[in-house]
Amino acid sequence: MIENYLIHILILIGIYIILAVSLNIALGYTGLLNLGHIAFFGIGAYTSAILTREGIPFILALIISCIIAGCFGFLLVWITKRLKGDYLALATLGFSFLIYSLMLNLSSITNGPLGISGISRPNIFGYFLKSNFEFLLFVIFIAIISCMIMYAIIKSPFGRLLHATRDDELGLRVLGKNTIKIKYKAMIISSLFAGLAGSLFAHYNGYIDPTSFMLNSIIFIFTIVIVGGIASFKGSIIATFILFIIPELLRFFAIPSHVLGPTRQIIYALILIGILLFKPKGLFGRIDLE
């Protein structure tokens, strides 16, 4: 059914908008080359799946997922606070691998490579979101609230400090600002919302395994942010739509299903390279990086 299919895509778009915008807070606004964002997404997904499996109500599990992901965000800055640029990218990539291998190897709680299945649909104060349509409404609601909060933050005086941290950290310290503290705050916000997106993802899919939170996914969300534009709020949202819809158009060509996955990866890679070559600021970005 075409509507069901549309609803499915829209739910994923809603979840990925939260994920992409939150990555943009760290990567675009604060200038932290963070390749660990997908790990926060995974941490949120696993936390929520495990907690609801143990009988914790969905809403509480969702909140705890955000908090746990936020704690890991804090931890990541604590470990990497002296690093910049390429070194930070490598260290955060290492963090992604670390979390991935924990998901894979802490079998007693994560069920290892088999993943966790049978994750319950959200139950909101006694109301089950059984249909995908209801789930979509819930995702839209959460995505709008999340975007409003993140938008308010980046437009506030604190948001101005994020831009300044990215543009010239030392210059900002000389103006009396503790830039390490600013980075902690930025990363905690960023990871908290990634955890939220992860929780939604787990409860929508009903099944998660470590492969959803690996390199492919890192490249995908980076592509969204870069296509939309570094530090462009609108850009991240629109690019999420574009990057979900373009590969779906492939379905109209009679491409055999077993090459669909690789074709999609190739398309993302081509889009990423094309943007980097011809429009390095992204579709809506105005930020000028050194």
Add this chain to the structure above:
Amino acid sequence: MILKIECLTKRFGGIHAVKDCSLEIEREKITAIIGPNGSGKTTLFNLISKLLKSNDGHIHFNGKNITKLKDYEISKSGISRTFQDVRLFRNLTIKDHLEISLSNSDESIFKSLFKDKPNNAERIDRILKLVHLKKPLNTLVTDLSYGQRKLLDLAMAIAKPHSLLLLDEPVAGVNPVLREEIKEIIKNLNKNKGTILLIEHDMNFVMDLADYIFVMDAGKIIAHGEPAEIQSNKKVLEAYLGD
């Protein structure tokens, strides 16, 4: 006395960039540090603002030992500075720069979202007038000329709450007209009870501006005194002519 430096030393590998420097800066005075290229003037500023860690020595500011403070803590304690090579935030506007400078806090997110923002429009306007920067507030700094950037950098240092202003070559590379303007700005700041320590390697510029002068050469303070004394000091002339 607002700033007291004792036996400050900084080595870069084998080079003694600053060697056993001691000096005292008086309140509400304009003090200048002069010296040939590479004599260690900027390094001394970087040590005061803790962008560099000294190998030896102490710095007291307003009666407090600030030697062990971090760079941003020193700034918060009341030392403003400019840079020889102007540092600005390339994606921010003039207004953003001054808003950031005017506030002496890290901006808690919560307050940032829910408390009324302070209305700084008037203060920003006053500071821009003071430095004669006539540009729309929403101008990106990448659209400013070299001289205008220099003025904005100065405006930021003035806007940041401070009791001591460090200026590293405030007129380097600017045209003669602007040079005189900046001289007047500095004089005005001082008239309003500002304490200023400035670096300049052109001796003539500081002669009618500074109340007191320190001369550096090869990392050491080789002379200090009032402008007239410095002008006739043999060691100073040698340092400059030998350059």
